[in-house]
Amino acid sequence: MHLPPHLQRIADELTSAPLTALGLVDPAGLSREAVMMAKSFAAVTSMARQPAPGGSTPTSPKPASELQVELFQLFSNLFSAITGRAHELIDDEEEIRPLILSRVREQPSLFTSSINRAIEELEGFYQKYAMEIFRHAKTLGGMRLVTGGQRTFGPSALNAVRITGLYADTQFIPDPIYPFVGSNLSLNAVHLQLAIQLFYVLRLRPLVEAELPVAPVFVFPSFEEQLEERDAHTKLGIEQLAVRLLGPLCKGEVSSIEDVFDYALHHENAFLAALMSSGLFVAPGDQPNLVLPPTEAASRYLRALEGVRASDVLEEMKRLPTGVLLTNGVLERLRPQYHLLENASEIGAQPLLSQAAHWHYFEKISLASAMDLRSKDILSEQAFQTLRSIQDDSLSWLANIPVAMLADLLVNSEHRWFREELNKYTNQLATAGPIETNAMVREVSHGLSSLVQRQKKVLAEIERKYAPKKAAAVAGGFIGVSAAATATLLPSLAPLIATAVPAAAIAGAAWGYGREKVGEEVEKRQAAKSMLGVLATVRPAS
Known part of the structure; x- marks a missing residue:
């Protein structure tokens, strides 16, 4: 902020104000004049960020379908730069690590230079087209779903796309590669983890290159890391969501995430008893509603991060008190859920998740926020419950359909026929009243x-x-x-x-x-x- 000399004391007061755990300014000790000035400045900044009205928004020189094809070509180039092999020639994730180790050992200079070149090309693409791709996502119609609830795109997410592709028109997928380019993710073996993400997302390439009139999948940048680092609205939204869910576990008034951490630290036994019985903590890879002793839950959480988080970050987490550590675990679950809801609102799509744990948190958030699970203007209750049902474990065989074969089915609009046929079998449930999930699965x-x-x-x-x-x-x-x-x-x-x-x-x-x-x-x-x-x-x- 640049203020005239007579207001410099307000600027000094704002810049010296303490920050909350999520990086927000703590207004508790600020004067009324400083708070009013900050609000005015925030309002002006917010208005400046709004897209230009009317038809003044710049248009892309390329159709969105071409941009998607180009994006996936850049993904393919980056994968080849990391592994030294085309993604089509690799059948299993387990093949990736030996390839990378071989390149690091035998061709270290080529390994580094080829990766840097591929990342620079991808970064240039993002700088030029990221906002345009996001804006175009808002223009698509039909049965629109947006995936989320997780930071990565792995086998479960890929299988969910395969299955849901039999039913939906378009699935929006937050770009899992974008965060690697623009943010420090504090990961261990970052090239390996990047290659694994590329391996799974590139399996969708036949759906992108089919270039259908309605895109079956649409990968868009979600800007999650940058928003968490720099955007006050995002920081405040995540904090409010966390307080809404974790606050009731704390005795007394809780108005910030600092209050939750403070309670978890100083009243650890009471907090952990309430936390574990609430079902709000689910370790990565675990099923929801698994009741564990807090120490076992903490051990599972840390074991799941071995080899994934940077070693210095992981060592710091190991030193945290159990209550604080598990609170952090809940926050890590809630952040992608918040972004899923934001993306769904921005794009006008129905949130859809691929794992039981993600559905578990989505339902907890919906209950705490008095929010419906489905967007009524996008999906009927029948369609929503059908989509959830075809992702049931008993129907996991649907994910065996090869992506190329799925692309052929979509070319012939067979997914619309399939949707109509399934609706015939579930129509009776839909007209009988509230739909019970197990009944719909049957x-x-x-x-x-x-x-x-x-x-x-x-x-x-x-x-x-x-x-x-x-x-x-x-x-x-x-x-x-x-x-x-x-x-x-x-x-x-x-x-x-x-x-x-x-x-x-x-x-x-x-x-x-x-x-x-x-x-x-x-x-x-x-x-x-x-x-x-x-x-x-x-x-x-x-």
Whole structure:
């Protein structure tokens, strides 16, 4: 702030004010004049950040679909720079670490220079197009979902995209690579973790390169780390969310996250008893509602961060009192949930999560905030519960559909047909009143079984259709063979027919049968490429 000399004391007062745990200015000791000045300055700053009105917003020289293709090409280049191999040639995450170690050991200079070059190219792309991509995300229509609740994009997130892609029109995915470029994430083995993120997000490339009229996936920068570091609105929102959930566990008045940490430190036993019984702490990788002693919960939390967090950060966390450590664990769960809700509001999409623990926190936040789980102007209750149901563990086989095959289904708009078909099976529940999740899972599972059974009937009908034709071709061929064989036994006809006739007749029979068999296989192959065929292919035998 640049203030005239007679107001310099206010500037000094503001700049010397203490900060809260999340970096916000603590106004408790400020004069009324300083508070009013800060509010005025914040209002002006907020107005300056608003996009220009009307049509004055600059337009991108490239369509959004082309920007997505370019972004994924840059992802691919960066992955190759780190591992020395194209992502298509790697089938398993376990292959990545040995490749990186080999490059570091055998080609250290090339390893460093190629990564720096690829990151510079990606950083230049973000600087030029990040805001444009985010703005375009707001313009897409249809059934729009935004994923979140986690900082990373791993196997569970990829499987969720595969499954939900069978039902939804567009899935917005916060760019998991953007934070590596613009922020210090305090990670251990950062190149390995970056390569793993790239490995999973690049599996979506066939959906991006299909360039459909409605994008099935849309990767956008969420700016989460920068907002947490610099944006007062974000810091305040996260603090209010944390206080709303953790405050009731503390006796007495709690108005800030400092109050929560202070209570957790000085009344540790009472706080931990309330925290563990509330279900608000879930260690990474654990299922919700797993009741553990606080010391065991802390051990699980720290073990999950081994090899992930930078060693100095992890050592500092190990020295924290248990109450403070577990409070930090809850905060780490709430931050991505806050950003998910913000993204959903900004883009106008329905929040969707991929793991039970993430749903657990989403429901806790919704209950504490008197907030509906679904956006009523985007999804019906029936559609929302169906989407949750197809992510149930019992239906995890749906994630076996290859992404390239999913892209083919979307090209033919089969996801809309699938949505309509499933709705037929869940409609009765939807019209009977509030929908119970387990009941919806049963109906969806029954619906999928019925669809697979329908595919079996389709294949059986194709076989019945071609069976008479194949039999006729074989019978006709063998009549010809018999006649030719008889003719060769008659001396008067033998010179006219010669010995080649039986072979030709047999070949004709084989050709007639083969032609019908090919027709049958073509129809079966076409049927297998439909949604019914794909479901029947990936569904495990019961």
